[in-house]
Amino acid sequence: MTGLLDAQEVSVRYGSLAALDGVDLCVHDGQRHALIGPNGAGKSTLLDVLGGSTRPQRGTVRFAGRDIGRLGPAGRARRGINRIHQRPAVFATLTAAENVVVAALPRVIPRRRWWPAGRRRAAQQLAGPLLEQMGLTAVAAVPAGHLAHGQRRQLEIAMALAGRPRLLLLDEPAAGLSAVEVGRLVELLQALPRAVAVLLVEHRLDLVYALSDTVTVLRDGRTLAAGTPDEIRTSPLVRQAYADGVA
Amino acid sequence: MSGEVIRRARGAVAALVLVGLVVAPWVVDDYTTALLARTLALALVGVSVALLTGVAGMPTLGQTAPYAAGAYACAVVGSRVSDVGVVQLVVAAGAGALLAALIVPLVVHARGVIVLMITLAIGELVVVVLGRWRSVTGGTDGLAGVPAVRPFWGLPALASDQGRYLYALVVVATLVGAVLVLLRTRAGLVLRAGRDDETRLRASGHRVAVHLSGAHIAAGAIAGAAGSVLVVAQQYISPADFGFDTSALLLLGVVIGGTASVGGALVGAALVIAVRDWLFGVLPGHAPLVLGALFVATVYLLPTGVNRARSRLSEAAAPQPDPPAAQERATVGEVGR
Amino acid sequence: MTAVAVGTNRIDPYLIPALDGVAYGLLVFVAASGLVLCFGVANILNLAHGLLYAIGGYTAAALLDGGWASLALALAVGVLAAAAAGVLLAGLLTPVATGSHLSQALLTFGVALAGGSLLVAGFGPDDPQVQVPATLEGSVMVAGHRYAAYRLVFIVVAAVLAAALYLVVRRTRAGMLVRAAVDDPEMVACLGVSPARIRAGVLAAAGALAGAAGVLGAPIIGPGTDTADTVLLLSLVVVVLGGLGSMAGTLLAALAIGEIQTLGVALLPAAAPFLLFAAMAAVLAARARGLAVRWRTA
Incomplete structure (x- = not known):
């Protein structure tokens, strides 16, 4: 069954090392899909392939039915795939609101790039709701470089959503966050619009179970198991994998 | 709000300066007026340097190339085709933009110091070409005797230093x-974002390459237009006007003025040119020595100005968590301010 | 016999310029290798590089009197003076060492400006004459043509210098450090050598090379008010064309530039002003993506 994102037989080799070996992955519209596995399983590599920063030696990646194998990160972002990295990257000298506007531009305002008219109004219209959703209205006019780490993480999510993506790729979003911040992150992710599908790579199984509809387990570059969180939680195969590997 | 106060203060200063520039020809002598006109041309090139260096994050030592292209195109058109100022201006801007468009593929994928090297080499090579292409450029003798300019159809030709200066202004x-x-458009926003990360x-x-190419071509057009202003102001051009020294001076001026600030670039460029002219007037033999020392001193004295870690220039791969944005003079082309 | 004569006729007009091109190219190579070193190892954009060459050139003009001893003296003094200038430059760069390349460019430009002014103040604004050793003043027959003896000897000497440079870079520990630093600048810091020492060492070496080139090459690119600018430009073009990856690349680029300036001008006199520009544009355009990939860390 074809979904929104359809990766088939993806293989990535570095010399004699197979980081990914014939991996299939399917993410449907609006689905919350988690990717887990022990260290070295190939999760980040798969995310790199899906995001466009790594080209696989074999395999195809289709998005909304079209082969996107040739597109880099920019092209995929224009199609509606946005990736959020571990380290929040924002435009430091631009204000929070400007950050959101820039992120939205390729997909939301495709033309009239040169018109200076009503820039404040347009920025407000575009960025206001998202910043409010993320609780950043108070810092809308603050240069992003001055924001705290947690605020930057929120801004990055706002930026990722600004482009009205169809798929978000999240790479260990909880890394480096305190317990309180993780709680807030979970709230944010749970509140994401249902129109957006999410592929989440995460080490913390509690987050995975709280946030996802489907889970795929990778091990040594291959798919070990796939199913609902309950199925995965009780699967003896998965337990074995985590016991054996350095989880 | 101090930000608001600063903005209003800068606006007031800018207005004052503009008024001062307008009344200048009636206050100073002819020679100074002509000098001011020439300084205005160079300050405009400084703006194009700021556009690339500060806003787009691509430092350049080669804006003298489109500047020269514009100046020579204007001189040639002015001598043989039309003496209307607007026409010459458009031709000059077009020539600058065309040259920039030709150079763009060579620099658009390069970053940081490589761009500095390539643009420097291109700027110098253009000067070499200017010096040797005698048939068109008059070689090292330059071009003189360009007929007086009529700013617009129906207006009289500019016959005085004051007239030429006001046209330049x-x-x-x-x-x-x-x-x-x-700069306040979305394109300006995207350029600044690209400079950051x-x-x-x-x-x-x-599409980053598209935006950078656009910035280069726009900067080329501006520098080309400045070239036509130079022709009107000086009524004579030669390869010496477009040497590497000029590039370096303008870059210094832009850096002094705050790199990404248009107003700062104007002030900085004008200041540096004025200092150079003054030095050459006062110490004809040793001016370069003093000027060189000033370069070194300025670099030492303006650590934030020159050493601001622009992502494209700094060697660190990661963007600084807390850039000295507070010390940074607020840019003029900001959205939402 | 007739066949040989016909053959020589065909290559005749171009043999001498081609030979000149080799001389010119080798000179540019030795001069530019200093800049490659500076930039590749210490990540310094040294716009005072031409000045270092000029120091060598002016030393030659001052000390050469037609005897071999004076040549040896000029070489020694020129190399030392230029190396010392390099060390001085390294010292001046230290406060802004962690800054951007922009600050380096502006600072070294300032030094070039000031230094150039000092040289002109000391030697006057005219191009001083350089006297080569008397035995090399004449010309030599090459394939039926007269060619300046000095240039022929220069080609040999420069080739030896280039070979020596190659051996140093490939076979010595210092050379290994250089190659490693070009590959991975951060590694050098990890080795525990102080960056200030590296800067001083690299700039001294660059000065020595440029100074040697300036002394030996004075009859070819002689000292004058334009010399520093010319040599800087040529060195930059060599770096841009040849890349930083290998000495072979630098050598090829330098020889290409040499031939363009001599043989190229002879072959296409009408296009002479544009040749270097066109060559640079062509190479850059062809390597546009390649440049970005290779110099991503620069």
Whole structure:
């Protein structure tokens, strides 16, 4: 069954090392899909392939039915795939609101790039709701470089959503966050619009179970198991994998 | 709000300076007026340097190339085709933009110091070409005897230093205004974002190369237009006007003025040119020595100005968590301010 | 016999310029290798590089009197003076060492400006004459043509210098450090050598090379007010064309530039002003993506 994102037989080799070996992955519209596995399983590599920063030696990646194998990160972002990295990257000298506007531009305002008219109004219209959703209205006019780490993480999510993506790729979003911040992150992710599908790579199984509809387990570059969180939680195969590997 | 106060203060200062520039020809002598006109042309080139160096994050030592292209195109057109100022201006801007467009593929994929090297080499090579292409450029003797300019159809030719100066002022002020407007557009926003974090910009889906190319071509057009102002102001051009020294001086001026600030670039460029002219007048033999020392001193004295870690220039791969944005003079082309 | 004569006729007009091109190219190579070193190892954009060459050139003009001893003296003094200038430059760069390349460019430009002014103040604004050793003043027959003896000897000497440079870079520990630093600048810091020492060492070496080139090459690119600018430009073009990856690349680029400036001008006199520009544009355009990939860390 074809979904929104359809990766088939993806293989990535570095010399004699197979980081990914014939991996299939399917993410449907609006689905919350988690990717887990022990260290070295190939999760980040798969995310790199899906995001466009790594080209696989074999395999195809289709998005909304079209082969996107040739597109880099920019092209995929224009199609509606946005990736959020571990380290929040924002435009430091631009204000929070400007950050959101820039992120939205390729997909939301495709033309009239040169018109200076009503820039404040347009920025407000575009960025206001998202910043409010993320609780950043108070810092809308603050240069992003001055924001705290947690605020930057929120801004990055706002930026990722600004482009009205169809798929978000999240790479260990909880890394480096305190317990309180993780709680807030979970709230944010749970509140994401249902129109957006999410592929989440995460080490913390509690987050995975709280946030996802489907889970795929990778091990040594291959798919070990796939199913609902309950199925995965009780699967003896998965337990074995985590016991054996350095989880 | 101190930010508001600063903004109003800067606006007031800018207005004062503009008024001062307008009344200048009636206050100072002819020679100084002509000098001011020439300084205006160079300050406009400084704006194009700021556009690339500060706003787009691509430092350049080669804006003298489109500047020269514009100047020579204007001189040739002025001598043989039309003496209407607007026509010459458009031709000059077009020549600058065309040259920039030709150079763009060579620099658009390069970053940081490589761009400095390539643009420097190109700027120098253009000067070499200017010196040897005698048939068109008159070689090292330059071009003189360009007929007086009529600013617009129906207006009389500019016959006095005052007239030429006011023409230069109008052109430069208009173009600077256009640049300020352009910087407030979404394109300006995207350029600044790319300067901050190009990878992030790409990750949002922007075609970075397209924006950078656009910035180069726009900067080339501005520098080309400045070339036509130079022809009117000086009534004579030679390869010496477009040497590497000029590039370096303008870059220094832009850096002093705050790199990404258009107003700062104007002031900085004018200041540096004025100091150079003054030094050459006062110490004809040793001016370069003093000027060189001033370069070194300025670099030492302006650590934030020169050493601001622009993502494209700094060697660190990661963007600084807390850039000295507080010390940074607020840019003129800001959205939402 | 007739066949040989016909053959020589065909290559005749171009043999001498081609030979000149080799001389010119080798000179540019030795001079530019200093800049490659500076930039590749210490990540310094040294716009005072031309000045270092000029120091060598002016030393030659001052000390050469037609005897071999004076040549040896000029070489020694020129190399030392230029190396010392390099060390001085390294010292001046230290406060802004962690800054951007922009600050380096502006600072070294300032030094070039000031230094150039000092040289002109000391030697006057005219191009001083350089006297080569008397035995090399004449010309030598090459394939039926007269060619300046000095240039022929220069080609040999420069080739030896280039070979020596190659051996140093490939076979010595210092050379290994250089190659490693070009590959991975951060590694050098990890080795525990102080960056200030590296800067001083690299700039001294660059000065020595440029100074040697300036002394030996004075009859070819002689000292004058334009010399520093010319040599800087040529060195930059060599770096841009040849890349930083290998000495072979630098050598090829330098020889290409040499031939363009001599043989190229002879072959296409009408296009002479544009040749270097066109060559640079062509190479850059062809390597546009390659440049970005290779110099991503620069």
